[in-house]
Amino acid sequence: MPTDYLERILTARVYDVAQETPLEVAPCLSARLQNCLLLKREDMQSVFSFKLRGAYNKMAQLPPEQLAQGVIASSAGNHAQGVALGARYLGTRAIIVMPTTTPAVKVNAVKARGGEVVLHGETYDDAYTHARQLAEEKSLTFVHPFDDPDVIAGQGTIGLEILRQHPQPIHAIFVAIGGGGLISGIAAYVKRLRPEIKIIGVEPVEADAMA
Known part of the structure; x- marks a missing residue:
């Protein structure tokens, strides 16, 4: 690496x-x-932002056995769509945790790109914490939006x-x-x-x- x-x-x-x-x-x-x-x-x-680049590169660099277990992310927008589309291209499962306040159009855009949406909490911090917990419980790789x-x-x-x-x-x-x-x-x-x-x-x- x-x-x-x-x-x-x-x-x-x-x-x-x-x-x-x-x-x-x-x-x-x-x-x-x-x-x-x-x-x-x-x-x-295709997702109308640069976020696809980083999300896909992160997933594409994972060892095959780790990628096969699936990925998870927290986002209320463009990162969510990038992870969902990238995961579909790579043939793996993507769970996206979004705040309950996320507009329906954004939720539907993630679903249309193959992501499984979990709505949790009223803020991004709530969604982030829950996504981290699910990643641990389900042995999924967390795809951070920037860090x-x-x-x-x-x-x-x-x-x-x-x-x-x-x-x-x-x-x-x-x-x-x-x-x-x-x-x-x-x-x-x-x-x-x-x-x-x-x-x-x-x-x-x-x-x-x-x-």
Whole structure:
């Protein structure tokens, strides 16, 4: 198992299910800010977000006997769909624990991708704790949404694609922050190859967990 993040990213198995998304000029934003802004179109993935990359890479790296026992995750959104779709592709069981407050459209999206949904608790923390308990009881592998080297490496393939798609000078890459897995993966790759590029995290004012 590679211990270096650069090697992990280069050997990540995301392209079994994910696609290399385009890096497109945002004409209106570019004109408004008088600069060239490019958008990495992860909304074009089959689950409409980057989360599929990390979730699938984590599962694809598991030993066959461990994968066969199934996986479990806690999520109220995109990570849930990524785990469900990835598990279906790999032919294993996926249990997704979601808060009881999760909108029906998100629950149905997970079920449509093959996930078994367990509704528990009113908050994400409640769902997370219950998922951890079920993982222990049922000998399932917990697929963390961000705090896992293989998940981070999967997300880091976005950084790889950005540098490949835009070899010209880049002043900065702005990355949305939730748990921090996406920015960790992108920074791990980009800063090794192009250390002059700034990596700037962006998060909501009312949800500034990393600030």
